[in-house]
Amino acid sequence: MYTSDENIATLDRTFVWHPCTQMKDHEVLPPLEIVRAEGVYLYTADGRRLIDAISSWWVNLLGHTHPRLTAALSDQAATLEHVIFAGFTHAPGARLAAALCRAFPGGAAKCFFADCGSAAVEVALKMSFQFWQQTGHPRKTRFATITGAYHGETIGALSAGAIPLYRDIFKPLLLDTLVVQGPTCFRCPYGLSRNTCSAECFEHMQRALQQHADQLAAVCIEPLVQCANGMNMYSPHYLTKLAQACHAFHVHLIADEIAVGFGRTGRLFACEHVNVRPDFMCLSKGLTGGYMPGAVVLIRDQSVFDAFYGEYVEFKAFYHSHSYTGNPMACRLALEVLNTLHHEILPNLQTPITAMSRVLAHLATLPHVGETRQCGMIGAIELVADRPSRQPYPPAARIGWHVYREALRRGALLRPLGDVIYFLPPLTITPAQLEELGAIAAEAIVSVTGS
Ligand SMILES: Cc1ncc(COP(=O)(O)O)c(C=O)c1O
Structure with missing residues (x-):
């Protein structure tokens, strides 16, 4: 059993094996405890707010704790x-x-x-x-x-x-x-x-x-x-x-x-x-x-x-x-x-789709962005070591993972796929929230790639 005063981080570290995770990474980046969620936001136990840019592994479609659902x-x-x-x-x-x-x-x-x-x-x-x-x-x-x-x-x-x-x-x-x-x-x-x-x-x-x-x-x-x-x-x-x-x-x-x-x-x-x-x-x-x-x-x-x-x-x-x-x-x-x-x-989806295009167009100007691509409400930013030749970063550099860490510090959950950072947010995300997400992504990418 457990008692309600036990520390969640300790319980997690001791007993939980997380999915699709090299557990050694938790030595430098322990899992964040989420205590509640609303709309596009997740709220951490230490009082921070994160935009869930990936719909928590692509499942959350209409925002968290949607009243009607x-x-x-x-x-x-x-x-x-x-x-x-x-x-x-x-x-x-x-x-x-x-x-x-x-x-x-x-x-x-x-x-x-x-x-x-x-x-x-x-x-x-x-x-x-x-x-x-x-x-x-x-x-x-x-x-x-x-x-x-x-x-x-x-x-x-x-x-x-x-x-x-x-x-x-x-x-x-x-x-x-x-x-x-x-x-x-x-x-x-x-x-x-x-x-x-x-x-x-x-x-x-x-x-x-x-x-x-x-x-x-x-x-x-x-x-x-x-x-x-x-x-x-x-x-x-x-x-x-x-x-x-x-x-x-x-x-x-x-x-x-x-x-x-x-x-x-x-x-x-x-x-x-x-x-x-x-x-x-x-x-x-x-x-x-x-x-x-x-x-x-x-x-x-x-x-x-x-x-x-x-x-x-x-x-x-x-x-x-x-x-x-x-x-x-x-x-x-x-x-x-x-x-x-x-x-x-669906009748109103063009508004966030257009807002995402604007955000991606800005990100495409960053020197280590090899390409941005979009299909409806899915947007991706492929980071490369060298833009003209599209040469990838060496896997050991873990550029995507470092961007993920930086984005977490700045208020967004942007779990990458290798060196591809992507947006697959709840479809209810507003243009203003997409702008905020784009700004966090840009800052995180610049801080990691150095330009
Ligand atoms: C295209 C596709 N098919 C199948 C799956 C597997 O779904 P689940 O994780 O619910 O088993 C996924 C999960 O990411 C997926 O993206």
């Missing part, structure tokens, strides 16, 4: 907090499934619930695989992905990703995924620009599909922005070409909108920008507003569902369940988030 959650918790979702249903779950299927570009047939992003990816992979097995294509047992992809960290989801830092040590455990060269727009080998190119780099995927389609169940992709890969933004033409090729080669397209969905790119779904209708769409993170875990997979075609439908003794149902599948509180939150997005946020 808090009320909906508390009402749902007092009414029906959870019930097994096999053999039972409930209003928040059925309503959410309907709302999401209807919001899916052109409509989706079914919604399958999971409980976190990685689990949603696992569902999509397994569903795609089982579909082909049950429809006379036993050779379709592999998945394709692109370099820099991130789809989560459970073994299946990790297999669908391709970031060496997360993946390499586990290679002997992973599925035999086909990793195809993807877009690398900041250092484009074709010398082109993502804003004007025709996604010439798609040639790698075209070739891979030509050669391996008969073995491939699905291609998994993060539409428009590979968030974990340093907010790598690529030409929308890539997505269009991929959707067309997947269709032509009879390979499923899994759109992982876990990070980019729910308004982050300026539209409800990133796929909407190019009218792409993936076979499977994974959603999580902002889905539940950052209050609690929740995830879904939307299945476009009824024919996928039909391939699992039959007599019990055929044993072709989708035998996959997570204990918290369809949790009513998560569903109720997601309904509230969806309503708020539709009625309040």
Whole structure:
């Protein structure tokens, strides 16, 4: 047990192992204790206020402790907090499934619930695989992905990703995924620009599909922005070409909108920008507003569902369940988030998008900023040692981490991805708050890069 007068920092240091963290770093930068949050702000135990520029790992969509979400959650918790979702249903779950299927570009047939992003990816992979097995294509047992992809960290989801830092040590455990060269727009080998190119780099995927389609169940992709890969933004033409090729080669397209969905790119779904209708769409993170875990997979075609439908003794149902599948509180939150997005946020999103463009334009003038890039409400600042040659800093310099420290001192949570500093704030952030964030980022970058 613990007693309430025990020091939180001591308890943490003694007992907690934090995620995605080299714990030795805590010797010089112990974890900050957050005692409350409101809107875009986090409040520390020592009385400071931080702008949550990264929506606490991209989950907080509408600001912290949003009154309507808090009320909906508390009402749902007092009414029906959870019930097994096999053999039972409930209003928040059925309503959410309907709302999401209807919001899916052109409509989706079914919604399958999971409980976190990685689990949603696992569902999509397994569903795609089982579909082909049950429809006379036993050779379709592999998945394709692109370099820099991130789809989560459970073994299946990790297999669908391709970031060496997360993946390499586990290679002997992973599925035999086909990793195809993807877009690398900041250092484009074709010398082109993502804003004007025709996604010439798609040639790698075209070739891979030509050669391996008969073995491939699905291609998994993060539409428009590979968030974990340093907010790598690529030409929308890539997505269009991929959707067309997947269709032509009879390979499923899994759109992982876990990070980019729910308004982050300026539209409800990133796929909407190019009218792409993936076979499977994974959603999580902002889905539940950052209050609690929740995830879904939307299945476009009824024919996928039909391939699992039959007599019990055929044993072709989708035998996959997570204990918290369809949790009513998560569903109720997601309904509230969806309503708020539709009625309040999306119609007014151009104002913060334009404000973010202004902030990024200023940051782009700093000598060690190699590039700033933006997709809707996602902004990134790539720091380089040498701007003309785009030469990166040596990893040991940990420039991004030092900027993170400096920004914390100045009032912003700007957790970097390597040397990429990024903004992925709650969509409710105001232009004034974005200006404040930009000023903190600029000061932190200048103090670390020396110019
Ligand atoms: C694109 C994408 N897919 C999947 C995941 C995994 O989600 P979770 O961390 O909820 O398992 C993430 C998490 O960052 C993500 O960005």
